[in-house]
Amino acid sequence: MLLRDNRGIALPLALMVLFVLSLLGVAAMQYSMAQAKSVAQDERIMQAYYLARSGADATAQFIKDNYRSNPDAVNSLINKISDRIQLGAGEFQVEVIGSLVDGVISGPVRVKSTGYVGVVQRVVNTTLSLTGDSTGDSGGGHNGDDGNNSGNVPAPAFDMAIFADQSVEMSGGAYVKGTVGTNTTQNKGVSMNGGTRIDGDLFIGPGGDVGTVFYKPSWGSYKDFVTGTIQNLDYVRKYTLPQYPSFPNLPPAENSSLELKGGSNNDLTINPNYSYTSIDIKSNRTLTINLNGGVSELRVGSLNIQQGHIKLQGSGKLIMYVDTTFDMGGGSTINNNGNPANLLMYYNGNDDLKLSGGQKFVGSIYANTADIDLSGGSVIEGNIITGGDNVKMNGGTSAHVHAIYAPYADFNLTGGAVLKGSLVVKNYDSSGGAQVIYDNSFNNFPLPLDSLGYYEGYPVDDTGSDDSSDDSGYHQIWN
Numbered sequence: 290m291l292l293r294d295n296r297g298i299a300l301p302l303a304l305m306v307l308f309v310l311s312l313l314g315v316a317a318m319q320y321s322m323a324q325a326k327s328v329a330q331d332e333r334i335m336q337a338y339y340l341a342r343s344g345a346d347a348t349a350q351f352i353k354d355n356y357r358s359n360p361d362a363v364n365s366l367i368n369k370i371s372d373r374i375q376l377g378a379g380e381f382q383v384e385v386i387g388s389l390v391d392g393v394i395s396g397p398v399r400v401k402s403t404g405y406v407g408v409v410q411r412v413v414n415t416t417l418s419l420t421g422d423s424t425g426d427s428g429g430g431h432n433g434d435d436g437n438n439s440g441n442v443p444a445p446a447f448d449m450a451i452f453a454d455q456s457v458e459m460s461g462g463a464y465v466k467g468t469v470g471t472n473t474t475q476n477k478g479v480s481m482n483g484g485t486r487i488d489g490d491l492f493i494g495p496g497g498d499v500g501t502v503f504y505k506p507s508w509g510s511y512k513d514f515v516t517g518t519i520q521n522l523d524y525v526r527k528y529t530l531p532q533y534p535s536f537p538n539l540p541p542a543e544n545s546s547l548e549l550k551g552g553s554n555n556d557l558t559i560n561p562n563y564s565y566t567s568i569d570i571k572s573n574r575t576l577t578i579n580l581n582g583g584v585s586e587l588r589v590g591s592l593n594i595q596q597g598h599i600k601l602q603g604s605g606k607l608i609m610y611v612d613t614t615f616d617m618g619g620g621s622t623i624n625n626n627g628n629p630a631n632l633l634m635y636y637n638g639n640d641d642l643k644l645s646g647g648q649k650f651v652g653s654i655y656a657n658t659a660d661i662d663l664s665g666g667s668v669i670e671g672n673i674i675t676g677g678d679n680v681k682m683n684g685g686t687s688a689h690v691h692a693i694y695a696p697y698a699d700f701n702l703t704g705g706a707v708l709k710g711s712l713v714v715k716n717y718d719s720s721g722g723a724q725v726i727y728d729n730s731f732n733n734f735p736l737p738l739d740s741l742g743y744y745e746g747y748p749v750d751d752t753g754s755d756d757s758s759d760d761s762g763y764h765q766i767w768n
Contacts, residue, residue, distance in 0.1 A: 333406045333407055333409040334406075334409055334411060334499075334510075334511055334519075335499070335500055336377070336378060336379055336404070336406045336409075337379060337404035337405060337406045337409045337410060337411035338404060338411040338413065338499055338519075339404070340376055340377070340379050340380065340381040340404030340405070340406070340411075341381055341402040341403055341404030341411050341412060341413040342402070342404075342413050343376065343381060343402075343404075344371075344374065344381040344382070344383040344402035344403075344404070344413075345383065345400050345401075345402035345413045345414070345415045346415070348366070348383050348385065348400045348402070348415075349400050349415045349417060351363075352366070352385075352398060352400070352417060353417065356394065360393075360394075363394070364389060364392065364394065366385040367385055367386075367387045367388075367389055367394065367398070368385065368386060368387065369384070369385055370382065370383070370384045371383045371384070373405070378406055379404060379405050379406035379407075380404075380405045381402055381403060381404045381405065382402070382403050382405075383400065383401070383402045383403075384400075384401045384402075384403075385398065385399070385400055385401075386398070386399040386400075386401060387399065397416050397417060397524075397744075398416070398417045399414060399415070399416045399417075399523055400414070400415045400416075400417070401413075401414050402414075402415075410518070411499075411518070411519070411520070412518060412520045412521075413520070413521050414495075414520065414521050414522070414523045415495070415496075415521075415523075416495070416523040416524050443742065443743055443744075444524070444526045444527070444528075444742035444743050444744050445738075445742070446528065446692075446694065446711075446713060446738050446741040446742050447692055447710075447711040447713070447729060447734075447738070448468070448729070449467065449468040449469060449470045449492075449711065449727070450465050450466065450467025450468055450469060450489065450711055450712075450725050450726070450727035451465060451467075451469045451470070451711070451712055451714075451717055451725055452469075452470045452471070452526065452528075452712070452713045452714075453469075453470075453471045453473075453700070453714050453715065453716055453717035454471065454472050454473075454526075454528070454696065454714070454715045454716070455471070455472070455473055455475075455478070455715055455716050456471065456473055456475075456478050456479070456480075456716045456717070456718075457469060457471050457473075457478070457479045457480070457716075457717045458479075458480045458481075458716075458717065458718045458719070459480070459481045459482075459483075459485040459487075459718075459719050459720070460480075460481075460482055460483040460485060460719075460720045461483045461484070461485075461720035461721050461722065462483060462484045462485065462720075462721070462722045463483075463485045463702070463719035463720055463721070463722065463723050463724070464485065464486055464488070464722075464723075464724045464725075465486070465487045465488065465489065465724070465725045465727075466488045466489065466724075466725070466726045466727055467488070467489045467711075467725070467726070467727025468489045468490045468491070468492065468517070468727070469487050469489065469490075469491050469492070470491075470492035470493075470522060470526070471492070471493060471494065471717075472494045472522065472525050472526060473493060473494050473497065473502060474493065474494040474495075474496060474497035474498075474501075474502060475502065476501050476502070477502070477504040478493070478494075478497075478502045478503075479491065479493060479502055479503045479504065480504040480505075481503075481504070481505050481514045481515075482504075482505065482506050483720075485514060486513075486514060486515075486516070487514065487515045487516065487517070488516050488517075489515075489516065489517045489727070490515070490517035490518050490519070490520065491503070491515045491517070491518075491519045491520070492519075492520050492521065492522045493519070493520075493521060493522070494521065494522055494525065495521050495522050495523065495524060495525060496521065497521060499511075499519050503519065523744075524744035525744065526742055526743075526744060527742060527743055527744070528694075528696035528713050528741055528742040529696060529741070529742070530674070530676050530696065530697075531736055531737075531741070533635075533637075533655075533657050533676070534635065536588055536610045536612065536635070536637070537586055537588065537610070538564075539562060539563055539564040539586060539587075539588050540562075540563055540564065541563065541564050541565075541566075542559070542563040542564065542565055545564065545565050545566045545567075546565070546566050546567050547559075547565060547567070547568045547569065547576070548569045548571075549569070549570045549571065549572075549574035549575075549576055549597060550569075550570075550571040550572040550574060551572055551574070552572075553574075555572075555574055556574055556575045556576070556577070557574075557575075557576055557577070558576075558577040558578075558579060558602070559576065559577070559578055559579070560578075560579050561578055561579070561580070561585035561586060561587045561607060562585055562586055562587070563587065563588075564587075564588040564589070564590075565587075565588070565589045565590065566590045566591070567589070567590055567591040567592075567593070568589050568591070568592050568593070569593045569595065570593070570594045570595065570596070570597030570598070570599070570621075571595045571596055571597060572596060572597070573596055573597055573598075574597045574598075575597060575598045575599075575600055576597070576598070576599050576600070577599075577600045577601075577602050578599065578600070578601055578602065578607060579602050579603055580601055580602060580603040580604060580605035580606070580607060580631070581603055581604075581605060582603070582604050582605045583605050583606075584605065584606050584607075584608060585605060585606070585607050585608070586607070586608050586609075586610070587607060587608075587609045587610070588609075588610040588612070589609065589610070589611050589612070590611075590612045590613055590614075591611075591612070591613055591614035591615075592609075592611050592614065592615050592616070593614065593615075593616045594616065594617045594618060594621040594623070595616070595618040595621075596618045596619070596620065596621060597618075597621055598621060598622045598623070598625065599622070599623045599624065600624070600625070600627075601624050601627050601631055601632060605631070606630065606631050606632070606633070607631065607632050607633075608633050608634075608635070609632070609633070609634040609635070610634075610635050610637070611634060611635065611636045611637065611638065612637055612638070613637070613638045613639075614638055614640065615634075615636050615638060615642060616643075617644055617648045617650070618646065618648075619645075619646030619647055619648065619665075620646065620647050620648065621648050621649075622648065622649045622650070622651075623649070623650045623651065623652065624650070624651040624652050625649055625651060626651070627651050627652075628651075628733075629651050629652050629653065629670055629671035629672070629691065629733050630733035631652065632651065632652025632653065632671070633652060633653045633655065633735045634652060634653070634654050634655070635655050635657070636654060636655070636656045636657065636659060637657045638656075638659055639658065639659065640659065641659055641660045641661070641662050642654065642656050642659045642660070642661050642662070642675075643662045643663075643664075644662075644663050644664075644665075644667035644669070645662070645663070645664045645665040645667060646665045646666070646667065647665060647666045647667060648667045648668070649667070649668045649670070650667075650668070650669050650670070650671065651670045651671060652670075652671045653671045653672040653673070653674065653691075653733070653734070653735045654669070654671070654672070654673050654674065654675075655674040655675070655735070655736075656673075656674070656675040656676070656677060657675075657676055658675075658676050658677055659675060659677050660675070660677040660678060660679040660680065660681075660698075661673060661675055661677060661679070661680040661681065661695070661698075662679075662680075662681045663681065663682045663683075663706075664681070664682070664683050664684040664704075665684050666684065669691075670691070671691050671733070672691045672692045672693070672694070672733070672734055672735065673692075673693045673694070673695070674693075674694045674695070674735075674736065675694075675695045675698060676695075676697060677695065677697070677698055678697060678698055678699065679698055679699050679701070680693065680695045680698045680699075680700045680701070680714065681700075681701045681703075682701070682702050682703075682706040682708065682723075683701070683702070683703040683704035683705075683706050683721075683723075684703075684704045684705070684706065691710045691728075691733070691734070692710050692711050692712065692713075692734060693708065693710070693711075693712040693713070693714070694712070694713050694736075694741065695712070695713065695714050695715075696713055696714065696715060697715055698714050698715055699714070699715060699716045699718070700712065700714035700715075700716065700717050700718065701718050701719070702717075702718070702719040702720075702723040702725070703719065703720050703721045703723055704721045704722075704723065705721060705722050705723065706723045706724075707723070707724045707725075707726070708724070708725045708726070709726045709728050710726075710727070710728050711727060711728070711729065712725065713741075713742075
């Protein structure tokens with residue numbers, strides 16, 4: 290019998306096990322170091338934020354306590370920058386920005402404080418009104434708005450890729466190129482996960498705490514999700530809809546119920562400045578509307594383009610008023626290859642405005658109360674304005690180079706939809722690789738931009754101080 294000698298196997302096996310364990314140890318160490326680096330970076334970001342917050346709070350409190358009793362001291366700070374002040378592991382620097390007219394503060398005062406920890410910087414802005422005026426809701430209109438912003442300081446409408454009043458939620462690879470802003474200071478008011486990214490800055494509500502407002506997975510740092518800075522807004526921004534127009538009483542057309550169908554000889558050309566009970570376009574027919582310079586109008590009770598096209602001919606602008614029904618079937622177009630500035634359509638119907646099969650609309654749409662639903666490769670080349678509660682874009686839909694203004698709507702962007710321009714909404718939710726690419730080409734926006742938004746309210750005073758004056762924070766910063 291042959292006996293096998295296995296005594297020499299133990300050493301190679303032991304060496305192999307030791308090698309595998311060493312690889313695991315190195316991998317674990319590298320992972321731990323990466324996690325520690327990420328945690329350290331987050332800690333520096335939060336330290337810089339709280340340093341900036343300390344400087345802003347101390348200076349703002351001094352200004353509020355002294356602008357009446359010691360105006361000269363407050364005036365001396367306007368448009369001045371402090372030295373860098375060492376505090377703990379970092380520094381902060383404060384700038385007071387405002388306007389003096391004949392030795393009196395005119396308008397709001399902004400306190401800009403920057404915290405520094407190593408190479409990390411964070412900025413906190415606190416804006417103060419020293420007049421005692423209030424800009425609260427005046428009642429009436431949608432959600433308490435009357436669309437009248439007179440007497441308020443205008444807020445820019447489209448200076449960001451996205452402005453969402455109450456919340457921002459991104460998942461599933463959603464992407465934004467440009468600045469994102471929100472009024473929210475609520476817990477997880479901004480939520481990002483699943484490979485999402487804002488390639489720009491993020492602004493949260495005045496006084497909001499980044500660690501509370503911004504939710505992200507524990508495995509990533511803030512820089513993994515926001516490539517720029519995270520800051521506080523100067524003011525709460527309030528966006529409203531201008532008053533919806535009354536539809537004009539145009540003379541009725543001779544044939545007020547148009548139906549285009551059949552062969553190509555059934556295409557039709559009409560002149561504007563008339564009203565129609567209904568216009569129905571089928572069988573790939575084309576309705577041409579003559580424009581003779583200036584502004585023309587057309588009023589339609591029901592506009593149904595089951596399969597067909599509307600073409601604008603000549604120079605000028607057409608304002609189209611649709612009372613109750615607007616439908617576009619697959620492949621239908623309005624003003625295709627035309628100038629978006631040449632068409633504005635007001636839609637007063639209650640049914641959702643839906644485009645879901647490769648339709649193309651070149652111009653601006655202003656829906657009074659209707660929700661907007663765009664899917665199936667439909668294209669809006671222009672602007673969308675609505676007082677509705679919901680706007681949805683998905684399935685390859687795209688809105689090119691202009692704006693969506695829906696200040697009362699929940700906005701949902703999914704399934705590869707792309708918006709090139711800017712949007713103002715109540716809540717923003719995106720997933721499935723959806724993208725917003727900021728573009729500020731708004732030379733054809735149909736409403737005055739300075740009538741859309743204004744600054745409302747002021748940052749919450751969370752210093753917890755009473756009415757007694759303690760100027761220590763001021764002296765530490767400004768001496």
